[in-house]
Amino acid sequence: MELELRHLKTIRAIADAGSLTRAATDLGLAQPALSAQLKRIERALGGALFERGRHGVRVTALGELVLERTRVVLPAVTELQQEAARFARAPRTSSVLRLGGTHGPLLGALVDRLADAVPDARVSTCTSWSERELARLLAEGRLDFALAGTCGSADPPGAAGLVWQEVAVDPVFVMLAAGHPLAGRAELDLAELADAEWACVPGDGCFGDCFTAACARAGFTPRRMYETDTAALVHLVQVGRAVGTCRATFPTTPGVITRPLTGTPLTWRHLLGRHTVTQGDALATTVLAQARMAHAGVAARSDSYTAWLSARRDPAPPALP
Known part of the structure; x- marks a missing residue:
């Protein structure tokens, strides 16, 4: 599986929510579907991004690395989309x-x-x-x-x-x-x-x-x-x-x-x-x-x-x- 922007957004949503249950609600997904998607993402990246526990999830060292990149990539893509929209709509x-x-x-x-x-x-x-x-x-x-x-x-x-x-x-x-x-x-x-x-x-x-x-x-x-x-x-x-x-x-x-x-x-x-x-x-x-x-x-x-x-x-x- 190739990593896509939606996968990075999913990782960010889980980290922000602090639990799969809350992240699933925020994303409008069933929790089993989100868990399955996270497993596919982790396989693509070569390791666990979160440690599951009774009180939610905790980011692993690999997860911290990926999250650090998402903080750069996602805003950059958003800015690119806005710049493209401005260019396309400008008279x-x-x-x-x-x-x-x-x-x-x-x-x-x-x-x-x-x-x-x-x-x-x-x-x-x-x-x-x-x-x-x-x-x-x-x-x-x-x-x-x-x-x-x-x-x-x-x-x-x-x-x-x-x-x-x-x-x-x-x-x-x-x-x-x-x-x-x-x-x-x-x-x-x-x-x-x-x-x-x-x-x-x-x-x-x-x-x-x-x-x-x-x-x-x-x-x-x-x-x-x-x-x-x-x-x-x-x-x-x-x-x-x-x-x-x-x-x-x-x-x-x-x-x-x-x-x-x-x-x-x-x-x-x-x-x-x-x-x-x-x-x-x-x-x-x-x-x-x-x-x-x-x-x-x-x-x-x-x-x-x-x-x-x-x-x-x-x-x-x-x-x-």
């Missing part, structure tokens, strides 16, 4: 530009700007709530660029070869029904919303934890959080069921207003990601510049955001004696 000409992004106005604004900045390119888009999924699509060569984000100073989604550059940093605002008792205020303290139920869009970053921590600093625990799509979030806010969290660039919506929080307890960092293998610096510089201008345009269309920015650029003059 052969500049006629296609594949953009990914989380849901929001920034992606549409970037597409609009790129129509003029890169007039020969056909732009396609892919949206996802998951920043990790966008990173995976970049790593696999299925996207050229991705607009994602992180809460505050959190690290961006990680994958080998990815580069993330900052587009802008927004405060996180709250979204209220137009008839909410606090709707007339220019700015709200988070503690004033201690009795509210909350709604936000889903994500796989740390925003939920950061929001809970901000509420704790304000002296309360959120009563309930609805994680839902944008349309349902807006509805929950419009009917007064919940107060929403949103980026400051959230577009004007009938029956809904957005307001900043005192002290800006939460921020959102917009990022543009690419893979260094599939995209070079020249196009990346153009797309990043257009993304930053797209963000500025989106921000300018939000009355509450422009008022917030103006208040920070033009502080009130000191009171006269």
Whole structure:
């Protein structure tokens, strides 16, 4: 029998699980079938890889040697597969530009700007709530660029070869029904919303934890959080069921207003990601510049955001004696 990659994965699974029973469960095999396969592998390698005992298996010296090689071979093969996928999926000409992004106005604004900045390119888009999924699509060569984000100073989604550059940093605002008792205020303290139920869009970053921590600093625990799509979030806010969290660039919506929080307890960092293998610096510089201008345009269309920015650029003059 010739040794194959699946055999190395089996050895690794048994070592990680510490017993044939648990490894069989992880691999979706019956234990007798896994035992028989292990015996064939051991015959091919010339000796026992594991010593069986009452409490599981223990790796032999030969097993340690083989496992050491699997730690090199398996990641190398995975990297080879990813590189091949990126190469196969990368556009052969500049006629296609594949953009990914989380849901929001920034992606549409970037597409609009790129129509003029890169007039020969056909732009396609892919949206996802998951920043990790966008990173995976970049790593696999299925996207050229991705607009994602992180809460505050959190690290961006990680994958080998990815580069993330900052587009802008927004405060996180709250979204209220137009008839909410606090709707007339220019700015709200988070503690004033201690009795509210909350709604936000889903994500796989740390925003939920950061929001809970901000509420704790304000002296309360959120009563309930609805994680839902944008349309349902807006509805929950419009009917007064919940107060929403949103980026400051959230577009004007009938029956809904957005307001900043005192002290800006939460921020959102917009990022543009690419893979260094599939995209070079020249196009990346153009797309990043257009993304930053797209963000500025989106921000300018939000009355509450422009008022917030103006208040920070033009502080009130000191009171006269």
